Each structure stands twice: as structure tokens, then as C-alpha cells.
Amino acid sequence: MDKIRDSGRYKRITPQEVLAAYDSGEERLGVWTMKCIGYDTKFQLELYEKFPTWVPAPRKPRKKKGDTEGKSKGKKSVKQEKRKAVPGSTVVSKKRKRNKLSNSESDLTELESEDEPERGVEEGKSEREEVKTEYLDAEPVKAEDTKPAKKVEDSPESPTFKEPVKLHPEQLEEETSPTRTKIIKALASEERAALVELPKNEPGTESHSASPSPGLREDVEMIDLTSDSDEKLCPMAAISPDTVLVRQETPDVSIIPTDPSPSAPDNPQSRRRLIAEIIVPTWAQLQADRKKFHKKLQDLKNPKIHKIQDLELDLDTVASRIKEIGFDPYPVDLPVDIKEFAVSRDFLSSTYGGNMQKAFPTVSKKFFRRHGMNNFAFVHPHYQPVGPEMPGAPGLFLCSDVDEDFPGNYRVFTRIGSNIWQLLGIYEIKLSIRPFLTVAEWARQDLKVRNTWYRQICTQGWGISVCARVIGRKELGREPTKKEVKKIEESKRYKNVTPEDIAKAYMRGEEKMGVWTMKCVGYDKKLQQELCEKFPHYVPMPRKSRKGGKAGVRSSGETGRGSRGRKRKRSESPDFAQDSELESEDEKSSGGKFILVSDEEQEEEELVYRSRGTKSRPIHL
Numbered sequence: 001m002d003k004i005r006d007s008g009r010y011k012r013i014t015p016q017e018v019l020a021a022y023d024s025g026e027e028r029l030g031v032w033t034m035k036c037i038g039y040d041t042k043f044q045l046e047l048y049e050k051f052p053t054w055v056p057a058p059r060k061p062r063k064k065k066g067d068t069e070g071k072s073k074g075k076k077s078v079k080q081e082k083r084k085a086v087p088g089s090t091v092v093s094k095k096r097k098r099n100k101l102s103n104s105e106s107d108l109t110e111l112e113s114e115d116e117p118e119r120g121v122e123e124g125k126s127e128r129e130e131v132k133t134e135y136l137d138a139e140p141v142k143a144e145d146t147k148p149a150k151k152v153e154d155s156p157e158s159p160t161f162k163e164p165v166k167l168h169p170e171q172l173e174e175e176t177s178p179t180r181t182k183i184i185k186a187l188a189s190e191e192r193a194a195l196v197e198l199p200k201n202e203p204g205t206e207s208h209s210a211s212p213s214p215g216l217r218e219d220v221e222m223i224d225l226t227s228d229s230d231e232k233l234c235p236m237a238a239i240s241p242d243t244v245l246v247r248q249e250t251p252d253v254s255i256i257p258t259d260p261s262p263s264a265p266d267n268p269q270s271r272r273r274l275i276a277e278i279i280v281p282t283w284a285q286l287q288a289d290r291k292k293f294h295k296k297l298q299d300l301k302n303p304k305i306h307k308i309q310d311l312e313l314d315l316d317t318v319a320s321r322i323k324e325i326g327f328d329p330y331p332v333d334l335p336v337d338i339k340e341f342a343v344s345r346d347f348l349s350s351t352y353g354g355n356m357q358k359a360f361p362t363v364s365k366k367f368f369r370r371h372g373m374n375n376f377a378f379v380h381p382h383y384q385p386v387g388p389e390m391p392g393a394p395g396l397f398l399c400s401d402v403d404e405d406f407p408g409n410y411r412v413f414t415r416i417g418s419n420i421w422q423l424l425g426i427y428e429i430k431l432s433i434r435p436f437l438t439v440a441e442w443a444r445q446d447l448k449v450r451n452t453w454y455r456q457i458c459t460q461g462w463g464i465s466v467c468a469r470v471i472g473r474k475e476l477g478r479e480p481t482k483k484e485v486k487k488i489e490e491s492k493r494y495k496n497v498t499p500e501d502i503a504k505a506y507m508r509g510e511e512k513m514g515v516w517t518m519k520c521v522g523y524d525k526k527l528q529q530e531l532c533e534k535f536p537h538y539v540p541m542p543r544k545s546r547k548g549g550k551a552g553v554r555s556s557g558e559t560g561r562g563s564r565g566r567k568r569k570r571s572e573s574p575d576f577a578q579d580s581e582l583e584s585e586d587e588k589s590s591g592g593k594f595i596l597v598s599d600e601e602q603e604e605e606e607l608v609y610r611s612r613g614t615k616s617r618p619i620h621l
Helices: 002-007 015-024 041-053 065-085 094-100 105-115 121-137 214-219 283-299 315-322 345-352 365-371 439-444 447-459 461-476 482-491 499-508 525-537 599-606
Strands: 180-184 195-198 220-224 244-247 376-379 395-399 409-417 420-436 514-522
Touching (some): 283 315, 315 395, 315 420, 315 439, 315 514, 345 376, 345 525, 376 420, 409 514, 420 525, 447 461, 447 499, 461 482, 461 499
Parallel strands (some): 180 244, 376 409
Antiparallel strands (some): 195 244, 395 514, 409 420, 420 514
16 A cells, blocks of 8 residues: 555546445445543633734735846856866855855855856855864864854865766765764754764774664765854854764654565654454354253243244244343242242132233222232233243243233242242343244245244234234335224224235234343242232132023034034135144133233133034135
């Protein structure tokens, strides 16, 4: 990059090439944020006070081309005549004298008077001889002394000069003549700096003077200075011939070696590069971590809970999200018999209030005044296959709507068996960092798992909103609004949705399965002890007989008189022909997203007799 910048080849680039680089992504436009973290009130007040009294410096008038050309020609002619008048002399220009030897305004005026075109050749010759005499015969000045040196009388002998010899910086150190002085001029700073007297290196000692940068090579020259010289060559100080004069530089100027090593950077203040170090785990390490996470998940499962295997997600999907909250369960300091004590759902409803079918029931004011609890949550393993199963264990909560919110903490119960619920603890339900299953994660699930979810969404009440959105996309050709979804739910047009329609919506990414993390943050020991004390004395209410008794079961397989067998509705695709043990003859669609069928009704529905037909008209299941 630096070589291209120095060579100037970047100037050949056209705007079309720059535009193509940005369009292809080879070049990017960086964006930085600017945040105000303070305000310098003192500095602003200083500006307010000083600016009204500030007087700008007058600008120098621009010189015309004709004047500059005439003056330059006149100066050149005078210099040429001076060289002819004094053979062998060295003429130093006014600009070089300013940068090399001047230190005060008085010195500059004396140097400027030397180049006036009105003076003749003879006058220039005499002035040059006087300057040489003063420069060579004066006493050396120390660095602390700022007073100009006194003039010395003219030497009777006239000096002889040679033409200036320009040398490479590497050849300066090889020059050992005592009659020659090394003068290095640095043009990096515009301000004048005092000349510092440096001791000349003895023969055989190492030189401490650094070679100048490549940009200053043209300003390095050897000047022959003899013992006899004229005045006014150095009016500020008298310096001995064996003294090395070096111009002081500002601290920000650095001298770069002539031939830098390949490892050394060309520019010490070059732009820094940030290198991101990414540690990529090996395949063996990933497999070991995967086995470790799977083992931890297996330890968190309760063998007493009966779940539908076709609804469980793969372990990789579950472990990647439970890892956010940790696999370690919350410690519960209770005896095992008390901690694992379970009660019935109707006991909880009659004692603490709340609906027997909802996952998040609302407690009435009468029960709330009695115990002050209104945050019960019931996690059914049939509908939440990756929920927590043991007291204090972490888990996941699945929902068909990603926009659902669960503020606060909940006292969570899980279903151990038929009408048996166990307290797990106080849980915090938060949306996962990855809030839903992506299309790739959903496609990675087993086919039986996906088909079971599709059927449950079509038949259960918590899937009504999904079916309504699918119908809305079909009819409107776009994403329906919340009002339009509500109208579809009220009209019950969602019943026309098939499992195939649900499958297409999930595989296209139109519908997503939301994921929440369930982390145990506490355990209500007082509530668990109350359950252990009150439930043994609980007497359940007698159940009401259902209207329209079921037909009796005959040994011959025929239905009773007056009752007609219900034909089973077949699916359009054979992939969805398999029945689930969650399907029921009487569909419970109460309109809520989390409404479940009670355990008693499920037990009765599982015993319903289904006719297989007759020999002449068989029903194929």
C-alpha cells in the first residue's frame, strides 16, 4: 500500500472502478458513532472572552508574474558576476543561509543585504570576504549563550574557496578532513531553531549522527572552510572549523534510515490493524460437548412422567437453548417424600381457585384474599414435551405465537399421571435468545414429530390462531392483521384448514414455533407443606353425569339400537393417517390458546367404543 501511494499509481483509478469496488463488496464505508461525554465550559468561556479582542495578521500581497521573473533574472545575473569576480568561491543563496545559520532578525537583514541587485561586483566581493573572516575567526558559542559573538578583525590573507560538493548521506561519515565541516539542513520545520554545538567524533569512535531522511538528501553538502575568511558569513556566532553544526528539529520529526530493514515499517505511525482471533473447536470437542449436554438432559427427566414420544424435539435443539440458563437445577432442601408429593387438579381448583383446564388460570378475588396467590401455571407434558419435569429443573416452553408475553414469576405444576400434579417451584419464563425454531431446525425434527404437531394444531383449541392466519393468507394473499384474524376465528372458517396447509406454512417460514426458557428461581416450601397436610383430608365433589349416555358395548361388535356409528374423517394425504392418542371424538375448542381437556374427560373418551362395521360394509382403520 505504501509503495503504491508513494509511486502515485493510485491517481490512475477512475470513479467507475471505485463504484464497481463498492458494489461488489470489496470496499466498505465505515461508520463510527459520536457520543458526547462532556463539555469544556472553561474553554468555551475563554473563546467568548478572547475572540472579540483578536486582531488578524495582515496577509501578504501576491506578487505578479512579471515582477517575480524580473527579480529572479536580476538575482541570477548578480550571482553569476560574483562567481566570475571571485574565482573558486562558494556562493550560498539567501534561502539556504536562512535555514542553516540565521537565528535572529538582525542576521536575516545582513544576509538580505548581500543579494541586492544595486550593488556592484566589487562591493559583493568585499562583503563576502568580510563575512568569511567573521565566520571562521570568531570564538565558538555555547548552547546556553544566546548573545551574538563579537566581530574579529580582517585577516590579511584572502581565502580560496572551491565549488560545493554534494555527497550522499552515507559518504558524510567517511569524510575525515579536519578542514571540512558537516552541516545538515532539515526543512521539516518552518520555525527557526538554535544551532547546538556538537563535539566532533574522534578517529576510531562510533558516529552518533543519524543519517537524514531521503527527502533531505539534496540539502546536504560539504563546504570548504579555511582558517582565513571574511566577515558577515556567520554574523550570529563564531564557530571553529572542527565543530559539527546540526539544526534542531521539533519533537514530532523523526529521521528515517536511508536503507531500512525489510522488517522495519516505512511509517512508524501507520494505521493499526485489528486481527480477530477466533478459536474454532475441533470436531472431537464438539462431539464430547454434545454427549455431555445430552447426559445432563437425561438426568433432568422424570421417569414417572408419561409423554408422547412423537412430540419431543431433538436434543441438540433443546440443549442449545437450555444452555442459556444453565443445566444445574435449583436446590430444594426438603425430604424426598414431601418434595415429590402430588395432588389432583380438582383439589387445587377447589382450594386455591382457577379453571381446571387452562394452563394459566385466573384466580378469583375470593380465593386471592384468602391465600394471596395468583400466578399458577400448569405445564402439561403432552403439549409441552420439553418442559421441566423435576423440582427445580430447567426447561423450555413452546407456543405457536411468538408475540406472547409472560411477565413475572409463576408457581409451576407438571402432570405426573392421570389427574396427578406436582409442584416444581417458582419459575421465570423469558423469551429465548433464539426466540423461535428456524426453518432449518424445524426441518431437522423427525417426520413423526412434525406430523403430530400439525394434527394437534388443527384439532386443539390452542392452534386456532395458527389456522386462522393460514386461512387469512389464502384468502387475502398477504399477511392478515389482528382484526382480520379475529374475524376469521369468530366465523369459524379456520376449521377448513388441513394438516397439509399447516405443514406448508411452517416449512415456508410463514409460521414459527416460539421458544421460551423456564428457569427456576425459587421454591415455595410453605405451599408444598400445605398441600401435604390438606390433600389427604380432601373429599372430591361428585361428578355430574354427562348428557346422552354412551352406547353399550356388545360382544358381537354391533352397536346398540338407536345409536349410529360415527364415520372417521380421512385425511387427504397418507402421511397424516396415523392417529394420535391425544385425538378425541368430541373436539374441545373453547377458543383459548392454552386450554386443555380435563383428565377425567380424557379417561372417559379413551374408553369410547368404535365400530369396525359389518362384513358387507367394513370400516378400514
